[in-house]
Amino acid sequence: MRREELSLPQNPKRDRPNDRWTCGRVCDQKCGKDAKRELPQCAHGPSRDGRCPVFPACKPRRSWAGWRRRIAVVCLATFCMVLIVANQHWLLPSVMKPGELTQPHAQILSGTLTSQRCAACHEPDALSISAWFSSAAGSGHENVLQTDRCMDCHHSTMDRDLATMAHNLPSVERQNRSERIRLTSLESGNPVNDSRWTKTSLDQDNIQCATCHKEHRGAEADMMALSDAQCQTCHSRDFGGFAASHPDWKSWPYGRGGEIAFNHATHAGKHFPATLVDGTATVFACGKCHPSQNDSNTATLANARSLGGELLRTASYEQACASCHDQSLDIQVASGIELASLPIVPQRVSKKVAGWPENATGFYDGRLSPLAQLLLRGDESAARAIRNVPDGDFSKLRPDSSVSDSAALTIATQLQAMMLSFASEGQADWTQRVRSGGAAPASTLPILRSLPPQFIQAIYDKWFLDDPQPLSTDAASLAPHERFPSRTILRVNWQPDDLLLDDSPSSDSLGGDALLADDVLAGDVLADDVLADDVLVGGDGLLNEDGLLGEPLGDALIEDALLEDPLAADSTLSDKTPQVRQPHDLVSAGGWYHDDLRMAIVYRGSGHADPVLVAWIDTLAQLAKTDPIRVQAAEHPSVAACIACHPNSLSMPGQWRAASLVGRKSEFTKFSHRPHLNVSQLGDCQHCHVINTQPQALVDFHPLTKQACTACHLPTAAGDHCVTCHRYHIDMR
Structure with missing residues (x-):
């Protein structure tokens, strides 16, 4: 049927569909018991203000368009009021807060005013509702990501430039590590597929902090908790359980070596049973060198607490080595x-x-x-x-x-x-x-x-400026005390520098008097003894101990005594003659001395970590490995004693201390002894670390296999999540 053939009703005389009012002549009065009478609508209709122009008693009715307009006006007014109230800065944080902060962040901001808490982590411009409708709405976050705000506080724990890169590692480093893992797996006979490590569905160099760390989830939420699904977002291979899918490792713990050379097998099987305490063999106890926080030793406890209750991976020399090695080490380094x-x-x-x-x-x-x-x-x-x-x-x-x-x-x-x-x-x-x-x-x-240069000056004067002359036959026949005239003994001219720097007592200590030169001793039985002068006049000699030297009349008294009865004086002083000591014995605590017999200037080392020996080895480390100076010096007993325990001291830079593996964030794998020690069976270190006692073994311990861990690390037991043993953030600094 054509449109023009349709029978359409005539439009009302006042067809105003958008009017807010309609005629009210539709009567709701009941005509009779069940009937309803409808009166025809007025052709004029209500006015715009809702009044009937014909019958004042008639009450026009509000149309749907009228109701819709009224509802819209009310909603708009309410919304405007909310915007006005919410735009007040003292109410803004409370109105806009999406949820409670986690406990660490809440504690940090606990002393901050409410109006400033949001601005601590969010751009202030973004908190202004009026800015949303302005032309500068994006100025607050222009070129500023939320990760940048996070790094304002966390820059000390990771490199800002690497914060958005996967594992905080550049792409080149990630590729190199993947290649090393692949090669290691090939050597171990358990090859891995390279495709498991990377996935192109996510930009590996643009990962924002909020991708894994969600805030405003309540005080009890753990922002660092990651699920296995999050890890597998980038690692394309979907791993199953730890026991079923994780690749095995073949050589852990690693062999000995590194910063400190220590052989566990030799100490456990040879040295400790031979060491007796009260007639009983000493037990090789791991906890003696690797104490936990429960150790009763105060110093050890402090060190353990500094590691969060973790075991000390390395023990100090004083704690673990000194009791057995001090004496032999002192002898070795004494050669200096x-x-x-x-x-x-x-x-x-x-x-x-x-x-x-x-x-x-x-x-x-x-x-x-x-x-x-x-x-x-x-x-x-x-x-x-x-x-x-x-x-x-x-x-x-x-x-x-x-x-x-x-x-x-x-x-x-x-x-x-x-x-x-x-x-x-x-x-x-x-x-x-x-x-x-x-x-x-x-x-x-x-x-x-x-x-000190003055020390070298004194030795130079002694060795190169003295002019010894041969003694006459008559002088050679005199007794030792007769060779030194009284005026020579009484006119000693001590110099302060000589007393401080000349460690080896000699005739030169008397100021270089010509009458005390070596020619006076020619022909004497002690003439060839370099310490004979010390017995007579130098160092700890007899006359130095005589209190009369400090008296005003001391010179005259000594002169008279020697002139009147030389033999009596000799017999009186003979009881006080000190024991002859070698030059190196005079510096038993360590230091420089000169040996006039060998014509040598020598440093005597003292004990562990002698600073001069350490400095000398650090200097040798800068020379080429084939340098004759380095080769000859490394063979010296004092240097060899240091290198024996510190094999990497000759590297650049020299490594003298074993780096603690606890908390080291440069590796993907992490391990903590602390929770394992709560298991009684694991309280014995050798339950996992079985010492390899085979002769000429290349490693100290038998490898620890995956099966030793899967016994406990199940989904229903200790857990087998990826982040249990692996860390995401890697710090190469």
């Missing part, structure tokens, strides 16, 4: 290091060096210390001469070779010049020589600070 020693050269060479000591003249002998070689080789001629001395040993030189004589003459001259320049120019000369030798002067500072 030599600054320099004068080699013995033939007379044809020594006469060309001004003041060369007679004690250093003879057949080729002696060694040039590694430290002296380092200080000398900055000079080209000295370096060439050192290369001509095999291993720095002068006894290996050919006695009839002009090359040997030339090398010996150069080294002797340079040694003398080095002592003189250091004595006159001080530490600046040392610094220049060390730098020219190929090492950093900063590493030798502990050596330099312990070696």
